[in-house]
Amino acid sequence: MNTIYILWLRQVKRYLRSKSRMIGSLSQPILFLVALGYGLGPTFQRAGEGNYIQFLAPGVIAMSVLFSAIFSGMDIIWDKQFGFLKETLAAPISRFEIMIGRTLGGATTSIFQGILVLLISLLLGFKISSFSLLFTAFIFIFMIAVLFTALGTSIASVLEDMQGFQLIMNFLVMPTFFLSGALFPLDGLPKSIEIISKINPLSYGVDGLRGALTGLYQFTFTTDLITLLIITFILFLIGSYLFSKIQV
Amino acid sequence: MSIIEVINLKKYFKEIKAVDDISFSVNEGEIFAFLGPNGAGKSTTIKMLTTLLKPTNGKIIVNSFDTEKQSNEVRHSFGIVFQDYSLDDELTAYENMEFHGSLYRVPKKIRHKRIEQLLNIVELWDRKDYLVKTFSGGMKRRLEIARGLLHHPKIFFLDEPTIGLDPQTRNHIWDYIQKLNKEEKITILLTTHYMEEAEKVANRVAIIDHGKIVILGTVEELNQKANTNSLENAFLHFTGYNLREESTNGIDRMRMRHNHKIKR
Ligand SMILES: Nc1ncnc2c1ncn2[C@@H]1O[C@H](COP(=O)(O)OP(=O)(O)OP(=O)(O)O)[C@@H](O)[C@H]1O
Numbered sequence: 001m002n003t004i005y006i007l008w009l010r011q012v013k014r015y016l017r018s019k020s021r022m023i024g025s026l027s028q029p030i031l032f033l034v035a036l037g038y039g040l041g042p043t044f045q046r047a048g049e050g051n052y053i054q055f056l057a058p059g060v061i062a063m064s065v066l067f068s069a070i071f072s073g074m075d076i077i078w079d080k081q082f083g084f085l086k087e088t089l090a091a092p093i094s095r096f097e098i099m100i101g102r103t104l105g106g107a108t109t110s111i112f113q114g115i116l117v118l119l120i121s122l123l124l125g126f127k128i129s130s131f132s133l134l135f136t137a138f139i140f141i142f143m144i145a146v147l148f149t150a151l152g153t154s155i156a157s158v159l160e161d162m163q164g165f166q167l168i169m170n171f172l173v174m175p176t177f178f179l180s181g182a183l184f185p186l187d188g189l190p191k192s193i194e195i196i197s198k199i200n201p202l203s204y205g206v207d208g209l210r211g212a213l214t215g216l217y218q219f220t221f222t223t224d225l226i227t228l229l230i231i232t233f234i235l236f237l238i239g240s241y242l243f244s245k246i247q248v
Numbered sequence: 249m250s251i252i253e254v255i256n257l258k259k260y261f262k263e264i265k266a267v268d269d270i271s272f273s274v275n276e277g278e279i280f281a282f283l284g285p286n287g288a289g290k291s292t293t294i295k296m297l298t299t300l301l302k303p304t305n306g307k308i309i310v311n312s313f314d315t316e317k318q319s320n321e322v323r324h325s326f327g328i329v330f331q332d333y334s335l336d337d338e339l340t341a342y343e344n345m346e347f348h349g350s351l352y353r354v355p356k357k358i359r360h361k362r363i364e365q366l367l368n369i370v371e372l373w374d375r376k377d378y379l380v381k382t383f384s385g386g387m388k389r390r391l392e393i394a395r396g397l398l399h400h401p402k403i404f405f406l407d408e409p410t411i412g413l414d415p416q417t418r419n420h421i422w423d424y425i426q427k428l429n430k431e432e433k434i435t436i437l438l439t440t441h442y443m444e445e446a447e448k449v450a451n452r453v454a455i456i457d458h459g460k461i462v463i464l465g466t467v468e469e470l471n472q473k474a475n476t477n478s479l480e481n482a483f484l485h486f487t488g489y490n491l492r493e494e495s496t497n498g499i500d501r502m503r504m505r506h507n508h509k510i511k512r
């Protein structure tokens with residue numbers, strides 16, 4: 001328990017200390033909210049889909065959690081390159097404990113990031129339908145955070161250095177974001193895109209979050225939650241396995 | 249009683265035979281020096297002894313546990329100072345110590361007392377609350393040693409612990425390590441390129457070259473066989489006078505880059 005706590009604490013401290021990184025990673029969601037929210041808002045309205053900021057904000061929150069979670073999972077590559085990973089791997093603790101500590105640490109900082117974006121979107125005109133559902137929203141933020149931290153860890157465990165990073169970004173992270181219903185509704189899409197978005201775990205995170213914050217579900221609360229739980233569980237196991245195979 | 253037993257150990261990286269069929273054992277309570285030119289296979293052997301690397305072949309028993317089948321138990325048996333960089337730059341000196349102390353479950357009371365004692369020995373106590381990234385190369389190294397000695401396991405692996413340190417600090421540190429060895433019966437396996445250090449502290453010495461153990465014995469035995477009067481000369485006798493390729497694996501390069509303060 002203590003070891004998990006200290007691993008968690010390290011991630012959180014590093015996050016709180018890298019102010020530039022924290023602020024840097026807020027600029028993107030702000031840009032999305034302002035440029036797309038205000039820019040596409042009138043078009044969205046004319047199409048009879050309602051207020052775009054209301055639709056977009058949960059998607060952008062999910063995006064910032066997604067990015068931050070993947071990156072904090074992939075932090076292992078830095079630890080590998082800068083040598084600190086040896087210090088944790090030689091310690092008398094199981095690989096599984098390290099995995100839990102790291103994942104919770106990464107998830108915590110991602111949740112923090114998500115909450116910051118939520119606050120910003122409130123400033124930009126987003127309205128929460130009912131504050132009692134805020135807790136449900138946190139559950140979905142937490143699920144997205146854990147799921148993608150575990151995914152980041154899995155990827156980082158098999159990569160030697162940051163060279164593959166751009167590839168992961170372009171072929172995994174961006175499509176995951178764009179085809180998740182974060183930016184546009186998932187109904188009435190071409191079949192192939194619809195299929196991709198249905199197997200995209202982030203779709204269920206975005207939907208759950210949007211449902212909780214605005215009451216607008218594409219799937220249902222239960223579908224979202226159970227799908228996320230199952231995928232998170234599987235990814236966590238895969239991540240733990242790959243992590244336990246790391247040699248330094 | 250041997251506490252480390254290495255049997256026909258091999259590690260190949262593709263065609264490079266980093267460790268090529270070595271066998272040796274280290275007695276409980278002994279100070280054992282592992283010497284050899286750059287790229288001889290010392291660090292690779294230590295990585296396998298400490299479960300960080302899987303052998304290509306062979307068997308290792310540490311504190312009666314198999315490193316491959318009982319790696320968790322093995323990790324409970326040792327402490328290590330790595331040759332290459334292993335600190336968290338974004339944490340303070342004290343936080344690095346604290347992190348290590350909790351991972352190794354050093355009881356709180358002992359932990360704080362010992363952190364103060366060790367940071368004083370390496371003269372970093374007044375810099376304890378500075379971020380490590382503000383330290384000089386030598387200060388970082390001293391912190392790594394202090395951290396490695398924070399818990400008192402059965403075995404210490406020290407991979408060139410005093411690399412890049414001034415003579416005063418080196419003497420201090422070896423005195424402290426010898427004291428730990430005597431008082432707490434901690435077995436020590438070390439590598440160094442400073443022959444006089446090995447001569448001073450080691451009970452037995454193994455010289456390894458091109459992944460093979462060339463000779464193993466006390467310093468006197470080595471001198472006798474080589475017909476020399478210092479370990480340095482004996483070392484040259486057994487390993488030849490040819491210059492070795494500077495060891496340039498990725499991690500070593502990282503250390504160099506790191507010390508030149510190129511940051512992400
Ligand atoms: N991860 C790796 N991949 C490929 N080759 C490696 C790797 N690690 C070590 N080697 C090679 O194995 C050989 C032994 O390296 P090792 O680091 O064990 O030497 P060493 O005895 O510790 O040398 P030094 O005194 O320079 O520290 C070298 O030829 C090195 O290039």
Ligand SMILES: [Mg+2]
Nearest residue numbers: 290291292331
């Ligand atoms: Mg070495």
